[in-house]
Amino acid sequence: MSSVGRVRDQQRQWVVSQIGSREHYAAARGLAARGTLDHLYTDIWARHGHSFLRQLPGPFKTIAGRYHADVPADRVTSFNAGSIAQMIRSRGATDTQATYRSFIETGRWFAEQVTRKLSNRQMDDSSHAAFLYCTGALETMQYLRDRGIPSVVDQIDPGRVYLTGLSAGAANSMSYGLNNISRIAAIAPASAPFGSAIEVAQKVKRNGNYLPMFFIAGTHDMYKPIPVATSGRSLYSAIRAFAFLNDITVPEAPDLGANELFGVKLENQAWTAFGFSRALVGTLSNKQGSMIKLVGLDPYGHWNYTPAAAEMWKFISQFRRDTATGKLQVVRPR
Numbered sequence: 001m002s003s004v005g006r007v008r009d010q011q012r013q014w015v016v017s018q019i020g021s022r023e024h025y026a027a028a029r030g031l032a033a034r035g036t037l038d039h040l041y042t043d044i045w046a047r048h049g050h051s052f053l054r055q056l057p058g059p060f061k062t063i064a065g066r067y068h069a070d071v072p073a074d075r076v077t078s079f080n081a082g083s084i085a086q087m088i089r090s091r092g093a094t095d096t097q098a099t100y101r102s103f104i105e106t107g108r109w110f111a112e113q114v115t116r117k118l119s120n121r122q123m124d125d126s127s128h129a130a131f132l133y134c135t136g137a138l139e140t141m142q143y144l145r146d147r148g149i150p151s152v153v154d155q156i157d158p159g160r161v162y163l164t165g166l167s168a169g170a171a172n173s174m175s176y177g178l179n180n181i182s183r184i185a186a187i188a189p190a191s192a193p194f195g196s197a198i199e200v201a202q203k204v205k206r207n208g209n210y211l212p213m214f215f216i217a218g219t220h221d222m223y224k225p226i227p228v229a230t231s232g233r234s235l236y237s238a239i240r241a242f243a244f245l246n247d248i249t250v251p252e253a254p255d256l257g258a259n260e261l262f263g264v265k266l267e268n269q270a271w272t273a274f275g276f277s278r279a280l281v282g283t284l285s286n287k288q289g290s291m292i293k294l295v296g297l298d299p300y301g302h303w304n305y306t307p308a309a310a311e312m313w314k315f316i317s318q319f320r321r322d323t324a325t326g327k328l329q330v331v332r333p334r
Contacts, residue, residue, distance in 0.1 A: 013038035015123075017114050017140055018133040019107065021065050027131050027154070029070040037075055038128065041114045042066070043086075043136075045078035079113050086110075103135060111139035118143060125149050159320040159329070164188040164312070166304050167223075171195065174238055177211055178204055178245070182326035186212040186316035191302050193223035195238020201245040208327040210246045210286070214293045214315045215239075216308050218277075218300025219261070226261040226296050228254045236263050239292070246291040248284045261296035275307025288330050290315075 015038050016028045031037035044066040066078075086109060090102035118140070125148035132141055134155040144151045161184055163173040170189030177187040178200050189195075192215070217225045217235070228236040236254040239262060243250040254263020259282070266282025267290070274281065277297045284292040293315050297305060320329045 011036060012127055012129045015039050015041070015118070015128065015130040016132075017041045017111075017130065017137065019043045019110055019136040021068070022133055022154075025068045025071055028075075029068060031131075032071055032075065037071070040071055040076045041117060042076065042078050043083035043110055044080050045076050047073055047076070077117060079110070082109070082113065107136040108139065110136035114140045115143045123147065123149055157320070158183075158323050160185055160317070161321070162186050162188065162316050164190065166190045167193065167302060174213075174242075175200070177213075178241075181206075181209055181211050181245075183321060183323065184211065185321040185328070186214070186319045188214040188216075188312045188316055190215075190304055190308075191217045191221055191223070191225065192235065192238065193221075193225055194233050195235055195241065197237050198241045198244055201241040205245055206326065208325075210288070210291055210328040211242065212246070212291045212316065212319050212328070213242045214295075214312050216295040216297065216305060216312070218297040218302070218305070220299045221302045223302060227256055228261070228263045230254055230256065230263070239264060239294070242292055243284055246284075247286045248291065250284070261298075262294050266294060274311075275305065277305075277307075288328070 014031045014036055016031065018025075018027070018040075020043065025040070025042075028037055028040040044063055046063055046065075046067040063084075086106045090099070090106060093099040093102050114136070128149050130140070130144050130149060130151040132151055132153050134153060137153050141151050141153060163177050163184055164187065165171075165173040167190075170192035171194065173187045173189045174192065174195050177184045181204050215238075219226055225235040228234050228239070230253065234254070239254075240250055240252070243264075250264045255265075256263050258265040259269060259280070261280050262282075264284075267285060269280065269282030271278055271280050273279075274295065274297065277300050279298065280294075280296040282294055283290040284294075295308065295311075318330060320331055321327075322329055
C-alpha cells in the first residue's frame, strides 16, 4: 500500500509489462492518453500485418489481436520470436500439471526478458513506476523493488473465480462448477434448458463447500426451461441439486402453485420491473444467507439479457472461495 501511495504523489512515467492483450492494453492506452506511458513491454506485438493475420485461422488470428493503435509504436518493445517459440512448446503439454508448468516457465522467461531490457535503462524512484500483470511479473517486480521503484501488480484473485454461460454454456457452468467446487466461488447460468442432477451434488457435497447460483431465463425461451416441467428432465432438477448442495430444503417435485415459474416457494418472491421486461424474482437461503437467486423474465427468449448484468454481479461478487480449505466465504457489503 505504501508503494501505491508513493506512486500517487506526483506525475510519473509508467512502464507497463504484460503477456497477451489483457484488457485490450487498457493500462498502456490510458497512460499513453495522459502522456505518462514510458514504455510497454509485451510478448507479441503485431504492428505490421495484423489486418492480414485477422483473415487467417487459428493462432494466426489470435496473434492479430496483439496490437492497438492507441499505443505509440515507439513506446513498445516485444519479444515476438521467443514468445512464439514458447507458445509452440506449451502446446506439447499433455495434462493439467504440465500446462501449469508451461505457464510458469513462460512467465519466468518473459519477466527475465523485460528485466534485462530495464537493466540497460536509466530509471529512478522519483520519476518512474511500473504496472505489471501477474504470471509474468515476479522477476521484474523483484528487480524494481531492489531499486526502490514502486510497482503495482494487477492480479487475479483465485478466490473470486465465477462462471457464467448461455444455453449449453449455462449447463456447462453448472456441471463444471459442481466438479470444481473447491475453485469456483459462484455461478450465473442463463437460459439453461435443464440442469445438473442431484446425484452429482450428492457426490461433491462437503460441509461448508457451498456453491451459490444466480439463474435467469425467459418464458418465451424455445427450450422452455420455465415454467419448470413437472415431469421428466427439467430445470427443477438443477434447483434441487443446488439447494441440496447449499443445505436448503426444497420439495422433491415442483409445485407451480407455490411459484408459477420455478415450482418452489421463494423468499421475497414477487413480480417486479427488471430492465425492459418484468420478472418473477426470489431467493433461497441457508444459515449464511441467500445462496440461490432465481429470475424469470416474462416475456423473454433464449438470449443473454444485458440489464441483468449488474444484478448478476451484485449477487455473485458477495462470495469468494478459500482456496486452502475449499469453503465458501461470504463478503456481503455493509
